[in-house]
Amino acid sequence: MRRRTPLVAVGVALALALAACGGSGDSGGSSSGSGTFNAGLTTTVNQSTKTGGTLRIGNAGDWDNVDPADTYYGYSWDFIRLYGRALTMFKPGPGKEGLQLVPDLAQNLGEHSADFKTWTYKLKPGIKYEDGTPVRAQDVKYDVERTLDKSTFPNGPTYFNDFLDTKGYTSPYKDKTPGKLGLKAVETPDDTTIIFHLKKPFSGFDYFAMLPATIPVPQAKDTGANYKMHVVSTGPYKFESYTPGKSLNLVRNTNWDPATDPNRKQLPDRIQVQIGINADDLDNRLMAGSMDMDVAGTGVQAAAAARIQSNPNLKKNADSSPTARLNYISMSQSVPPFDNIHCRRAVQYATDKAAMQTAWGGPLSGGDVATHLLMPLIPGNQDINPYPSGPGNHGDLAKAKAELQQCGKPNGFSTVISARTERPKEIQAALAMQQGLQKVGIKTEIKKYPQGDYFKLYAGNPAYVKKNGLGLLSMSWGADWTEGFGFLSQIVDSRVIRDAGNTNLGVTDPAVDKLIDKATTTADDTARGAIWAQIDAKVMDGAWMVPFLDVKQLLYRPPNVKNAYVSQGLNGYYDYAQLGVK
Amino acid sequence: MTAPIEVTGSESEAQPEAVLAGMGGKVEGRSLGQIAWMRLRRDKVAMSGGVLVLVLILMAIFAPLLSSWFGHPPSEFHQDMIDPNLQRPLHGPWHSGVSAEFPLGVEPTSGRDIFSRIVYGARISLLIAFLATLLSVILGSTLGIIAGYFGGWVDTVIARAMDIFLAFPILLFAIALAGVVQGKVFGLSGNGLRIALLIFIIGFFNWAYIGRIIRGQTLSLREREFVDAARSMGARAPYILFRELLPNLIAPILVYSTLLIPTNILFEAALSYLGVGVNEPTPTWGGMLAQAVPIYSVDPWFMIVPGLAIFVTVLAFNLCGDGLRDALDPRTR
Numbered sequence: 001m002r003r004r005t006p007l008v009a010v011g012v013a014l015a016l017a018l019a020a021c022g023g024s025g026d027s028g029g030s031s032s033g034s035g036t037f038n039a040g041l042t043t044t045v046n047q048s049t050k051t052g053g054t055l056r057i058g059n060a061g062d063w064d065n066v067d068p069a070d071t072y073y074g075y076s077w078d079f080i081r082l083y084g085r086a087l088t089m090f091k092p093g094p095g096k097e098g099l100q101l102v103p104d105l106a107q108n109l110g111e112h113s114a115d116f117k118t119w120t121y122k123l124k125p126g127i128k129y130e131d132g133t134p135v136r137a138q139d140v141k142y143d144v145e146r147t148l149d150k151s152t153f154p155n156g157p158t159y160f161n162d163f164l165d166t167k168g169y170t171s172p173y174k175d176k177t178p179g180k181l182g183l184k185a186v187e188t189p190d191d192t193t194i195i196f197h198l199k200k201p202f203s204g205f206d207y208f209a210m211l212p213a214t215i216p217v218p219q220a221k222d223t224g225a226n227y228k229m230h231v232v233s234t235g236p237y238k239f240e241s242y243t244p245g246k247s248l249n250l251v252r253n254t255n256w257d258p259a260t261d262p263n264r265k266q267l268p269d270r271i272q273v274q275i276g277i278n279a280d281d282l283d284n285r286l287m288a289g290s291m292d293m294d295v296a297g298t299g300v301q302a303a304a305a306a307r308i309q310s311n312p313n314l315k316k317n318a319d320s321s322p323t324a325r326l327n328y329i330s331m332s333q334s335v336p337p338f339d340n341i342h343c344r345r346a347v348q349y350a351t352d353k354a355a356m357q358t359a360w361g362g363p364l365s366g367g368d369v370a371t372h373l374l375m376p377l378i379p380g381n382q383d384i385n386p387y388p389s390g391p392g393n394h395g396d397l398a399k400a401k402a403e404l405q406q407c408g409k410p411n412g413f414s415t416v417i418s419a420r421t422e423r424p425k426e427i428q429a430a431l432a433m434q435q436g437l438q439k440v441g442i443k444t445e446i447k448k449y450p451q452g453d454y455f456k457l458y459a460g461n462p463a464y465v466k467k468n469g470l471g472l473l474s475m476s477w478g479a480d481w482t483e484g485f486g487f488l489s490q491i492v493d494s495r496v497i498r499d500a501g502n503t504n505l506g507v508t509d510p511a512v513d514k515l516i517d518k519a520t521t522t523a524d525d526t527a528r529g530a531i532w533a534q535i536d537a538k539v540m541d542g543a544w545m546v547p548f549l550d551v552k553q554l555l556y557r558p559p560n561v562k563n564a565y566v567s568q569g570l571n572g573y574y575d576y577a578q579l580g581v582k
Numbered sequence: 583m584t585a586p587i588e589v590t591g592s593e594s595e596a597q598p599e600a601v602l603a604g605m606g607g608k609v610e611g612r613s614l615g616q617i618a619w620m621r622l623r624r625d626k627v628a629m630s631g632g633v634l635v636l637v638l639i640l641m642a643i644f645a646p647l648l649s650s651w652f653g654h655p656p657s658e659f660h661q662d663m664i665d666p667n668l669q670r671p672l673h674g675p676w677h678s679g680v681s682a683e684f685p686l687g688v689e690p691t692s693g694r695d696i697f698s699r700i701v702y703g704a705r706i707s708l709l710i711a712f713l714a715t716l717l718s719v720i721l722g723s724t725l726g727i728i729a730g731y732f733g734g735w736v737d738t739v740i741a742r743a744m745d746i747f748l749a750f751p752i753l754l755f756a757i758a759l760a761g762v763v764q765g766k767v768f769g770l771s772g773n774g775l776r777i778a779l780l781i782f783i784i785g786f787f788n789w790a791y792i793g794r795i796i797r798g799q800t801l802s803l804r805e806r807e808f809v810d811a812a813r814s815m816g817a818r819a820p821y822i823l824f825r826e827l828l829p830n831l832i833a834p835i836l837v838y839s840t841l842l843i844p845t846n847i848l849f850e851a852a853l854s855y856l857g858v859g860v861n862e863p864t865p866t867w868g869g870m871l872a873q874a875v876p877i878y879s880v881d882p883w884f885m886i887v888p889g890l891a892i893f894v895t896v897l898a899f900n901l902c903g904d905g906l907r908d909a910l911d912p913r914t915r
Binding site for chain 1 (some may be wrong): 658659661664665667668669670691692744761772778803857861862873876877878879880
């Protein structure tokens with residue numbers, strides 16, 4: 001019998017596996033509710049004003065922090081508007097309108113001085129916290145002070161650190177002034193006025209005012225790193241309970257006054273977030289109707305993507321949402337031969353972008369082949385193609401070889417591509433690039449690094465890059481907000497390069513820096529957009545980065561969810577502040 | 583009175599000298615090579631296991647030839663065979679991509695030839711498994727014999743060491759080391775370094791398995807008369823260990839090595855699955871499984887093939903090893 005059992009086991013294993021493929025032709029997805037594929041990009045799907053019910057949300061990962069001073073995920077900035085109001089916000093609604101900023105706590109968008117260094121906002125009257133106490137301008141200042149403290153709150157963006165004239169102020173927790181309002185760069189002459197003093201001019205400050213950093217925090221209720229356990233709400237919902245890593249439950253905030261807030265809805269009675277669910281399980285629950293929304297908003301996993309695209313009943317509930325995220329390969333000028341522009345251009349021409357697009361999921365679930373840095377979502381985007389990749393975008397081998405001749409490497413050269421271990425699609429794309437480059441004699445070795453330390457220790461550490469010859473670096477960058485500065489500033493400005501933790505992996509062009517300064521002092525949105533397009537063209541001209549994918553996220557909205565639409569301002573996520581379930 | 587039975591020549595008796603020429607030393611009655619071979623030959627299941635092992639070894643050795651005759655280069659992408667949206671192969675039964683040109687189909691997303699990647703993957707699996715087993719066997723046998731023969735504090739120390747090593751979480755240690763060891767070590771780098779590292783980890787931490795068995799066998803053997811005889815003739819410990827005891831232990835060493843190889847194959851597959859095996863794009867069976875699992879509902883074939891490859895290889899070695907053990911030591915049947 002001992003000899004026979006392995007054969008029986010084989011049979012059973014085979015039978016189980018074959019049964020699995022029978023399961024791929026499914027009937028999943030209820031057919032109630034209206035909606036067609038991509039309807040959420042241009043319309044609000046299943047409009048409703050009915051209140052009640054529980055909105056069930058899932059998160060395959062976890063928040064970096066639910067505290068407004070310490071969060072840097074796009075989905076978090078979207079979700080936080082349910083329990084927090086900042087000075088400004090993106091206009092609700094699908095389509096291009098969503099790219100505009102409108103006032104939220106403030107009465108109007110910021111008034112600025114002629115040199116763009118002073119910005120003033122006046123708060124709307126009558127806005128209260130969840131406990132009925134009024135919101136004051138000093139509370140907005142207090143949260144800004146908190147975000148400056150990068151040791152208590154290391155995760156958030158550093159825009160206020162970089163632009164405010166802080167004069168050495170580090171943290172409200174080291175502040176000895178009464179009320180802990182010692183930051184002179186932010187003035188609050190009275191309870192409803194707040195004035196920001198910048199050390200360098202910035203014409204787009206309304207975007208900074210949109211950040212969670214300006215969500216008011218009452219100093220009396222601040223418990224530092226523990227404040228996240230109960231963030232005091234100014235939005236339509238307040239914390240009922242929060243267990244980090246497990247669940248976050250919000251209930252109606254009765255002190256939220258819709259008269260002061262035309263931009264949000266308060267429809268469900270409860271919002272229940274389950275944290276740390278298995279990603280494939282989450283997709284299955286969405287498709288079965290036992291979960292309403294995936295808050296992370298980066299799209300369904302590969303298995304669900306295949307099911308959705310092959311089943312019309314599921315596909316009509318999906319949106320292939322364009323984002324302001326670019327996948328690209330950065331070339332390190334400290335690693336020869338990438339110090340020579342012709343060798344860089346050779347890589348630009350030889351890259352098999354179509355193969356990399358397939359590696360990322362294809363046109364609907366991965367994205368569009370990118371030919372330059374900006375994408376359609378960014379105002380001012382100009383569609384240029386300085387290094388056409390031949391028919392089918394598989395690479396122009398003839399031009400690549402010509403550039404190799406010019407840089408003195410007619411038979412190619414060897415280098416290393418870096419990629420992140422936990423990102424299988426990134427590794428597949430690196431493999432696709434490896435195959436493509438091989439055709440012109442460029443031999444590459446793929447080295448994998450953990451994503452947690454990728455920027456601190458490896459690709460973002462110039463000394464490591466130079467020492468280990470990492471010539472080609474896999475990179476993906478999403479805009480902090482959908483506008484030129486929000487997308488490009490951290491990746492092409494040479495002045496943000498530091499010893500470790502870099503996101504600009506190799507663009508150092510003083511002409512680009514000058515153009516960035518010009519853009520930050522241009523008030524007119526259209527003119528500013530045009531300058532960012534110029535910057536795009538200039539960086540492409542230097543051939544520092546090989547853009548290959550304008551990322552699209554295949555999102556799924558279950559048919560029972562109401563008022564779902566994709567917000568362009570929020571960078572391609574569903575607007576979580578509008579959803580209903582009845 | 584006449585003797586009822588005529589005791590004559592030796593039709594079915596083995597000739598000890600001729601047989602033992604290759605084995606060296608004196609053996610008493612247990613494992614006569616020819617008898618063992620005859621027993622093995624009669625065991626059909628073990629023979630088929632053995633043939634399968636041979637086939638796999640040949641497949642691994644001739645991988646480049648097989649790949650060029652029947653398939654395509656293992657790292658070459660064929661995305662024209664793939665549906666770019668659904669990521670799975672376009673043709674073939676169950677969307678496996680099996681066709682005349684691709685005998686085992688193509689991988690999803692990349693379109694790489696599965697047949698080529700399987701035969702090249704056999705190289706990695708068998709190479710690492712064999713060399714790791716060799717390391718384990720050398721270490722384990724040596725330490726096992728020394729512990730078993732000398733007894734006393736030597737035995738205690740080595741036996742405790744065995745306990746410690748048996749309790750070691752090899753998988754965790756392998757993952758940790760693979761992440762830490764980078765760059766150039768002892769002149770090796772890249773995949774060479776990775777393979778050496780895997781061989782070292784799997785081999786070094788598995789020695790206790792063989793060690794324990796050999797120690798037990800040695801303990802029973804050292805009480806035998808031939809050992810006393812050798813000692814009384816003035817033989818020193820090294821002579822007794824390596825010229826008297828070791829030849830008697832060849833049989834269990836052989837058997838348990840053959841049984842250790844499949845364990846090591848599974849180890850290597852597990853490490854490749856977890857991403858700490860050899861680097862891309864070198865194909866490994868475990869690595870292919872890791873890629874196949876998230877999309878098994880879309881392309882089950884891609885999970886079946888490497889899984890089956892691992893299964894068949896492990897099965898073959900197990901059958902072979904079982905048969906060898908039955909042939910060499912029938913008392914354990």
